[in-house]
Amino acid sequence: MSDTLSRTPLFALHVELGGRIVPFAGWEMPVQYTGIIEEHMAVRKTAGLFDVSHMGEARVRGRDAAKFLDGIMTNEMSTIKVGMARYTVMCQPDGGCVDDLIVYRLAEEEFLICLNASNAPKDIAWMRAHLGSHQVEVLDECAAWAQLALQGPLAEQILALVTSTPLASIKRFGFVLGEVAGATGCIISRTGYTGSLGFEIYLPAASAEKVARALLTSGKPHGLVPAGLGARDSLRLEANYPLYGHEISERISPIQAGLGWTVKFAKPAFIGREALHRQAQGGPTSSVVLFSLDDRRIARQGAVVYSGETPVGEVLSGTQSPVLGKPIGTALVAAGHASSASLTVDIRGNRIPLHLATEPFVK
């Protein structure tokens, strides 16, 4: 890792908009502008615009591209239709996660993959190390792309103000290539990480500021606000979306994380298949649970989870849910306790009952 922090093409705009800049995954990013709760609620009720240009991109192309990806990803890649995207995990042989990713099929033999910021160099090296004899190349396009996430119930209406590209026909997890605010060569994708409706827009880095300003100006009368990483985290946790390094990691597999639906054992072979199959058959030694608290204190990462007086797990993520008005979080809990009604969490010496949730808090 380099000691110097990277800046996205929108850094100057963040500062101009009053964003509070913090280091995140090697980047200087805005954690909030006016306040996490206000930005969070804007995404639930109107719309928010996030700069997610720190995310990485890799292009995988060649005659064997789909076959190659099927061998390193848990989900099925060869059946993705051109113009559609799919969520997947890339695993180690022991089932731990290298990263979780969104794979966009641009053409029969060409894919664009969205990588987590902190994992991007590792992911690209991993993919290149497993090329084998496949006729495929992995191109690092992290610097070429900026990404904006326009999220919220009014996202489509607002995006339509600055693009001539038809949006209504884009299905969930579908995408089109098009123009946004005069910037050509954009990928407009109906995906997101908030649990609200919305789009993610991949655009040439040089066009990012122009497009962001156009969206903010056109969207402002409709309630669009710039939103930071703080709201992004509380939104994704309400929707029970995993964050790499928390709910999934090199030590927490997709089976443990409740992402078994992304693991396609019907595929003949992929890295991690045997270890994941054993976990799926025998049950993992620990698994991730979603919870809320009837308390004012937030259970934060590392807080210990108890069954009676026995420590049985630890909190992975915790925040205040603006929609519920109470603390929510996730925890990794030992096998046999993942549906227990009698778990507590220690917050500064207080034992607070965990209320396990079987559904995301927003859908």
Add this chain to the structure above:
Amino acid sequence: MSNVPADLHYTKDHEWIKVAADGTAVIGITDHAQAALGDVTFVDLPKVGAAFNHGDVFGTVESVKAASDLYSPISCEVLEANSGLNNSPDLVNREPYGGAWMIKVKVKNPAELASLLDAAGYAATL
């Protein structure tokens, strides 16, 4: 720029204290502190009668981002905790020097006040 009223004393840890002539004082956190914390969701305050030495943790203020300890600027005994913060913790963000006072205390050793920062001294630390 954050607001630093001239009539208060301050700690380097961003608490303020306002001392009255009758030997009581009111304690809270500064405008700078509330801005750094972001949206406050909970303030955990001590019970009436609790006693603290200078520098002891007397409570916790929790925001969406983090939980931060509150340090007693002086040795004191708690006379009252602000129950209004129970229902409106966001007062800390809106009125850090007013409605969001945290505890009212009896000052044990007035000589300790001399070790605190005045407004200019505190502003210079920001």
